Amino acid sequence: MAAQTTELSVNPGPIMGLMAGHWQVRMLLAAVEHGVFTELAGRSATSAELAGDLGLVPLGANDLLVGLSHLGLLELRDGKFTNSAVADRFLVQGRAEYIGGYLRFCERELNPAWDGLATALRTGEPQNRAAVDGNPYDTLYQDADATDGFLDSMDLLNTPVALAMSRFDWSRYSSFVDIGGARGNFAHQVVTQNPHLKGAVFDLPPLEPAFKRHMDRLGGANSTVAFHGGDFFTDRLPEADVLVFGHVLHNWGVADRVRLLTSAYEAVRPGGAVFVYDPMAGGDEPSMHAVLAGLAMLVWSHGGAEYSVRQLHGWLAEAGFRPETAEVAGLHDDVLVIGHKDR
Structure with missing residues:
Protein backbone atom coordinates (compact mmCIF):
# COMPACT_ATOMS: atom_id res chain seq x y z
CA MET A 1 0.00 0.00 0.00
CA ALA A 2 2.85 2.37 0.83
CA ALA A 3 4.47 1.67 -2.53
CA GLN A 4 1.21 2.50 -4.32
CA THR A 5 0.92 5.83 -2.46
CA THR A 6 4.47 6.73 -3.40
CA GLU A 7 3.82 5.85 -7.04
CA LEU A 8 0.65 7.93 -7.17
CA SER A 9 2.44 10.92 -5.62
CA VAL A 10 4.82 11.09 -8.58
CA ASN A 11 3.20 12.93 -11.49
CA PRO A 12 4.26 15.18 -14.37
CA GLY A 13 3.02 18.31 -12.61
CA PRO A 14 6.49 19.77 -11.93
CA ILE A 15 7.47 19.25 -15.57
CA MET A 16 4.29 20.83 -16.88
CA GLY A 17 4.77 23.66 -14.39
CA LEU A 18 8.10 24.48 -16.02
CA MET A 19 6.42 24.72 -19.41
CA ALA A 20 3.67 26.89 -17.92
CA GLY A 21 6.38 29.16 -16.52
CA HIS A 22 7.66 29.74 -20.06
CA TRP A 23 4.16 30.66 -21.21
CA GLN A 24 3.79 33.06 -18.28
CA VAL A 25 6.96 34.84 -19.38
CA ARG A 26 5.42 35.20 -22.85
CA MET A 27 2.38 36.84 -21.23
CA LEU A 28 4.56 39.35 -19.40
CA LEU A 29 6.56 40.22 -22.51
CA ALA A 30 3.41 40.61 -24.61
CA ALA A 31 1.90 42.90 -21.98
CA VAL A 32 5.03 45.06 -21.94
CA GLU A 33 5.12 45.20 -25.74
CA HIS A 34 1.51 46.39 -25.90
CA GLY A 35 1.94 48.89 -23.03
CA VAL A 36 -0.67 47.32 -20.75
CA PHE A 37 0.91 48.52 -17.50
CA THR A 38 1.65 51.99 -18.85
CA GLU A 39 -1.96 52.30 -20.05
CA LEU A 40 -3.22 51.36 -16.56
CA ALA A 41 -1.00 53.85 -14.72
CA GLY A 42 -3.26 55.89 -12.47
CA ARG A 43 -6.51 54.30 -13.70
CA SER A 44 -8.62 51.17 -13.77
CA ALA A 45 -10.36 49.67 -16.79
CA THR A 46 -12.34 46.65 -17.93
CA SER A 47 -10.74 44.21 -20.34
CA ALA A 48 -13.03 45.49 -23.12
CA GLU A 49 -11.93 49.09 -22.48
CA LEU A 50 -8.26 48.14 -22.50
CA ALA A 51 -8.67 46.05 -25.63
CA GLY A 52 -10.18 49.04 -27.39
CA ASP A 53 -7.53 51.46 -26.14
CA LEU A 54 -4.64 49.18 -27.11
CA GLY A 55 -6.07 47.69 -30.31
CA LEU A 56 -6.26 44.11 -29.01
CA VAL A 57 -8.83 41.41 -29.69
CA PRO A 58 -11.27 41.32 -26.73
CA LEU A 59 -11.19 37.57 -26.06
CA GLY A 60 -7.41 37.31 -25.97
CA ALA A 61 -7.08 40.54 -24.01
CA ASN A 62 -9.39 39.27 -21.28
CA ASP A 63 -7.43 36.03 -20.90
CA LEU A 64 -4.16 37.95 -20.81
CA LEU A 65 -5.36 40.38 -18.15
CA VAL A 66 -6.86 37.68 -15.96
CA GLY A 67 -3.63 35.72 -16.29
CA LEU A 68 -1.57 38.75 -15.27
CA SER A 69 -3.79 39.13 -12.21
CA HIS A 70 -3.02 35.51 -11.26
CA LEU A 71 0.68 36.37 -11.59
CA GLY A 72 0.29 39.30 -9.19
CA LEU A 73 0.98 41.96 -11.81
CA LEU A 74 -2.61 43.24 -12.03
CA GLU A 75 -5.47 43.43 -9.55
CA LEU A 76 -9.07 42.69 -10.52
CA ARG A 77 -11.91 44.29 -8.59
CA ASP A 78 -15.53 44.65 -9.68
CA GLY A 79 -14.68 43.73 -13.26
CA LYS A 80 -11.90 46.34 -13.59
CA PHE A 81 -8.14 45.89 -13.72
CA THR A 82 -5.49 48.03 -12.04
CA ASN A 83 -1.72 47.69 -11.74
CA SER A 84 -0.38 45.88 -8.71
CA ALA A 85 2.21 47.75 -6.63
CA VAL A 86 5.15 45.96 -8.22
CA ALA A 87 3.88 46.53 -11.78
CA ASP A 88 3.15 50.19 -11.06
CA ARG A 89 6.70 50.69 -9.82
CA PHE A 90 8.71 48.74 -12.38
CA LEU A 91 6.58 48.27 -15.52
CA VAL A 92 5.21 51.76 -16.25
CA GLN A 93 7.24 53.33 -19.03
CA GLY A 94 8.78 56.68 -18.18
CA ARG A 95 9.19 56.00 -14.48
CA ALA A 96 12.64 56.03 -12.91
CA GLU A 97 12.66 52.32 -12.07
CA TYR A 98 11.13 51.02 -15.31
CA ILE A 99 12.71 47.70 -16.34
CA GLY A 100 10.95 47.31 -19.65
CA GLY A 101 14.20 48.04 -21.48
CA TYR A 102 15.81 44.98 -19.92
CA LEU A 103 12.75 42.84 -20.69
CA ARG A 104 12.92 43.94 -24.32
CA PHE A 105 16.62 43.08 -24.38
CA CYS A 106 15.73 39.59 -23.14
CA GLU A 107 13.00 39.28 -25.75
CA ARG A 108 15.05 40.50 -28.71
CA GLU A 109 18.60 39.46 -27.86
CA LEU A 110 18.98 37.00 -24.99
CA ASN A 111 15.94 34.73 -25.29
CA PRO A 112 16.61 33.87 -28.96
CA ALA A 113 20.09 32.77 -27.88
CA TRP A 114 18.55 30.61 -25.13
CA ASP A 115 16.46 28.92 -27.84
CA GLY A 116 19.73 27.40 -29.05
CA LEU A 117 20.77 25.98 -25.67
CA ALA A 118 20.60 22.36 -26.87
CA THR A 119 22.90 23.23 -29.78
CA ALA A 120 25.30 25.18 -27.54
CA LEU A 121 25.56 22.23 -25.17
CA ARG A 122 26.60 20.02 -28.07
CA THR A 123 28.94 22.44 -29.87
CA GLY A 124 30.11 24.85 -27.17
CA GLU A 125 29.41 27.70 -29.59
CA PRO A 126 27.34 30.81 -28.71
CA GLN A 127 23.91 31.06 -30.27
CA ASN A 128 24.06 34.84 -30.43
CA ARG A 129 25.08 35.72 -34.00
CA ALA A 130 26.93 38.85 -32.88
CA ALA A 131 29.11 36.80 -30.52
CA VAL A 132 30.02 34.42 -33.32
CA ASP A 133 31.04 37.35 -35.51
CA GLY A 134 32.83 39.30 -32.75
CA ASN A 135 31.63 41.33 -29.76
CA PRO A 136 27.96 40.62 -28.80
CA TYR A 137 27.54 44.21 -27.61
CA ASP A 138 28.37 45.77 -30.98
CA THR A 139 24.89 45.20 -32.41
CA LEU A 140 23.14 45.89 -29.10
CA TYR A 141 24.48 49.45 -29.04
CA GLN A 142 23.61 50.39 -32.61
CA ASP A 143 20.13 51.77 -31.78
CA ALA A 144 20.06 54.77 -29.40
CA ASP A 145 16.56 54.15 -28.00
CA ALA A 146 17.24 50.44 -27.45
CA THR A 147 20.57 51.29 -25.85
CA ASP A 148 19.02 53.78 -23.41
CA GLY A 149 16.24 51.36 -22.45
CA PHE A 150 18.70 48.54 -21.82
CA LEU A 151 21.07 50.77 -19.85
CA ASP A 152 18.20 52.22 -17.78
CA SER A 153 17.45 48.73 -16.56
CA MET A 154 21.09 47.78 -16.08
CA ASP A 155 21.68 50.90 -13.98
CA LEU A 156 18.65 50.09 -11.85
CA LEU A 157 19.97 46.59 -11.22
CA ASN A 158 23.59 47.63 -10.58
CA THR A 159 22.91 50.71 -8.44
CA PRO A 160 23.01 48.70 -5.15
CA VAL A 161 26.46 47.40 -6.15
CA ALA A 162 27.61 50.91 -7.05
CA LEU A 163 26.37 52.27 -3.71
CA ALA A 164 28.12 49.47 -1.81
CA MET A 165 31.37 50.08 -3.68
CA SER A 166 31.09 53.84 -3.14
CA ARG A 167 31.32 53.15 0.62
CA PHE A 168 34.57 51.20 0.16
CA ASP A 169 37.69 52.92 1.54
CA TRP A 170 39.11 54.69 -1.52
CA SER A 171 41.34 57.02 0.53
CA ARG A 172 44.62 55.51 -0.72
CA TYR A 173 43.68 56.11 -4.37
CA SER A 174 43.16 59.29 -6.41
CA SER A 175 41.79 57.96 -9.71
CA PHE A 176 39.97 54.99 -11.22
CA VAL A 177 38.65 53.78 -14.56
CA ASP A 178 35.55 51.59 -14.81
CA ILE A 179 36.34 49.17 -17.64
CA GLY A 180 33.17 48.36 -19.57
CA GLY A 181 31.45 50.98 -17.43
CA ALA A 182 28.76 51.83 -20.02
CA ARG A 183 27.27 55.25 -19.33
CA GLY A 184 28.98 55.85 -16.01
CA ASN A 185 26.44 54.92 -13.35
CA PHE A 186 29.05 53.18 -11.17
CA ALA A 187 31.61 55.95 -11.69
CA HIS A 188 29.07 58.65 -10.81
CA GLN A 189 28.07 56.93 -7.56
CA VAL A 190 31.69 56.42 -6.47
CA VAL A 191 32.80 59.98 -7.29
CA THR A 192 29.73 61.48 -5.61
CA GLN A 193 30.60 59.71 -2.35
CA ASN A 194 34.37 60.17 -2.76
CA PRO A 195 34.89 63.65 -4.25
CA HIS A 196 38.69 63.39 -4.03
CA LEU A 197 38.58 60.80 -6.82
CA LYS A 198 38.88 61.43 -10.53
CA GLY A 199 36.74 58.83 -12.29
CA ALA A 200 36.48 57.63 -15.86
CA VAL A 201 34.70 55.07 -18.01
CA PHE A 202 36.27 52.98 -20.77
CA ASP A 203 33.79 51.40 -23.17
CA LEU A 204 32.86 51.05 -26.83
CA GLU A 239 46.22 54.62 -16.86
CA ALA A 240 44.87 55.09 -13.31
CA ASP A 241 45.40 54.07 -9.69
CA VAL A 242 42.52 51.59 -9.92
CA LEU A 243 40.95 49.74 -12.83
CA VAL A 244 37.52 48.24 -12.13
CA PHE A 245 36.07 45.16 -13.88
CA GLY A 246 32.48 44.84 -12.73
CA HIS A 247 30.36 42.06 -14.29
CA VAL A 248 32.84 41.92 -17.16
CA LEU A 249 35.14 38.93 -16.83
CA HIS A 250 32.35 36.36 -16.75
CA ASN A 251 31.42 37.41 -20.30
CA TRP A 252 34.65 35.98 -21.70
CA GLY A 253 36.73 32.82 -21.78
CA VAL A 254 39.70 32.12 -19.52
CA ALA A 255 42.35 33.21 -22.04
CA ASP A 256 40.56 36.54 -22.57
CA ARG A 257 40.24 37.07 -18.81
CA VAL A 258 43.97 36.65 -18.31
CA ARG A 259 44.59 38.87 -21.31
CA LEU A 260 42.41 41.64 -19.84
CA LEU A 261 44.02 41.37 -16.41
CA THR A 262 47.49 41.51 -17.98
CA SER A 263 46.48 44.68 -19.85
CA ALA A 264 45.15 46.05 -16.58
CA TYR A 265 48.47 45.37 -14.84
CA GLU A 266 50.22 47.48 -17.46
CA ALA A 267 47.73 50.35 -16.95
CA VAL A 268 47.57 50.36 -13.14
CA ARG A 269 50.05 52.70 -11.52
CA PRO A 270 52.55 51.29 -8.98
CA GLY A 271 50.84 50.94 -5.63
CA GLY A 272 47.45 50.76 -7.32
CA ALA A 273 45.07 47.88 -7.86
CA VAL A 274 42.51 46.18 -10.05
CA PHE A 275 39.02 45.63 -8.55
CA VAL A 276 36.98 42.72 -9.88
CA TYR A 277 33.41 42.02 -8.82
CA ASP A 278 31.21 39.23 -10.18
CA PRO A 279 28.99 36.54 -8.64
CA MET A 280 32.04 34.21 -8.58
CA ALA A 281 29.76 31.28 -8.01
CA GLY A 282 31.66 28.72 -10.04
CA GLY A 283 32.28 26.36 -7.13
CA ASP A 284 31.53 22.67 -6.69
CA GLU A 285 27.87 23.23 -5.77
CA PRO A 286 26.67 26.34 -7.64
CA SER A 287 23.31 27.92 -6.84
CA MET A 288 20.48 28.05 -9.37
CA HIS A 289 21.37 31.74 -9.90
CA ALA A 290 24.91 30.72 -10.83
CA VAL A 291 23.70 27.91 -13.09
CA LEU A 292 21.36 30.23 -15.00
CA ALA A 293 24.07 32.89 -15.28
CA GLY A 294 26.54 30.31 -16.56
CA LEU A 295 24.17 28.93 -19.18
CA ALA A 296 23.27 32.48 -20.25
CA MET A 297 26.96 33.11 -20.86
CA LEU A 298 27.20 29.84 -22.82
CA VAL A 299 24.49 30.83 -25.30
CA TRP A 300 25.23 34.58 -25.35
CA SER A 301 29.01 34.96 -25.34
CA HIS A 302 32.08 33.23 -26.71
CA GLY A 303 33.53 31.22 -23.81
CA GLY A 304 31.80 33.14 -21.00
CA ALA A 305 30.99 31.35 -17.72
CA GLU A 306 30.84 31.90 -13.99
CA TYR A 307 34.05 31.25 -12.06
CA SER A 308 35.29 30.90 -8.50
CA VAL A 309 37.28 33.21 -6.24
CA ARG A 310 40.11 30.68 -6.24
CA GLN A 311 40.28 30.72 -10.03
CA LEU A 312 40.36 34.52 -10.11
CA HIS A 313 43.18 34.60 -7.56
CA GLY A 314 45.18 32.40 -9.92
CA TRP A 315 44.52 34.60 -12.96
CA LEU A 316 45.45 37.74 -11.03
CA ALA A 317 48.71 36.20 -9.87
CA GLU A 318 49.46 35.10 -13.43
CA ALA A 319 48.99 38.71 -14.58
CA GLY A 320 51.37 39.97 -11.86
CA PHE A 321 48.94 41.13 -9.16
CA ARG A 322 48.84 40.15 -5.48
CA PRO A 323 45.25 38.96 -4.95
CA GLU A 324 43.05 39.62 -1.93
CA THR A 325 39.36 38.88 -1.35
CA ALA A 326 37.74 41.94 0.26
CA GLU A 327 34.71 42.18 2.54
CA VAL A 328 32.23 44.78 1.29
CA ALA A 329 28.81 45.12 2.89
CA GLY A 330 25.89 45.38 0.48
CA LEU A 331 27.35 43.50 -2.50
CA HIS A 332 24.77 40.71 -2.00
CA ASP A 333 25.34 38.17 -4.82
CA ASP A 334 28.70 39.65 -5.82
CA VAL A 335 32.21 39.20 -4.41
CA LEU A 336 34.98 41.80 -4.62
CA VAL A 337 38.51 40.57 -5.28
CA ILE A 338 41.38 43.08 -5.34
CA GLY A 339 44.61 42.57 -7.22
CA HIS A 340 47.34 44.79 -5.76
CA LYS A 341 50.21 46.08 -7.87
CA ASP A 342 53.09 46.53 -5.47
CA ARG A 343 55.42 49.48 -5.84
Missing part, protein backbone atom coordinates in the same frame (compact mmCIF):
# COMPACT_ATOMS: atom_id res chain seq x y z
CA PRO A 205 32.71 54.40 -28.69
CA PRO A 206 28.98 54.11 -29.61
CA LEU A 207 28.16 54.46 -25.90
CA GLU A 208 29.62 57.95 -25.55
CA PRO A 209 26.37 59.78 -26.49
CA ALA A 210 24.46 57.67 -23.93
CA PHE A 211 27.16 58.49 -21.35
CA LYS A 212 26.84 62.22 -22.00
CA ARG A 213 23.02 62.11 -21.78
CA HIS A 214 23.19 60.19 -18.52
CA MET A 215 25.75 62.53 -16.97
CA ASP A 216 23.61 65.51 -17.98
CA ARG A 217 20.59 63.96 -16.25
CA LEU A 218 22.55 63.14 -13.09
CA GLY A 219 24.37 66.49 -12.95
CA GLY A 220 27.33 67.33 -10.81
CA ALA A 221 29.75 64.64 -12.01
CA ASN A 222 30.40 65.94 -15.52
CA SER A 223 33.72 67.55 -14.60
CA THR A 224 35.07 64.55 -12.67
CA VAL A 225 33.92 61.58 -14.77
CA ALA A 226 35.39 61.23 -18.26
CA PHE A 227 34.63 58.84 -21.09
CA HIS A 228 37.33 56.98 -23.03
CA GLY A 229 36.13 55.14 -26.13
CA GLY A 230 37.81 51.96 -27.23
CA ASP A 231 37.81 48.18 -27.40
CA PHE A 232 39.55 46.61 -24.41
CA PHE A 233 40.80 43.72 -26.55
CA THR A 234 42.52 45.92 -29.14
CA ASP A 235 43.24 49.26 -27.41
CA ARG A 236 45.45 50.17 -24.46
CA LEU A 237 43.58 50.68 -21.24
CA PRO A 238 43.72 54.16 -19.65
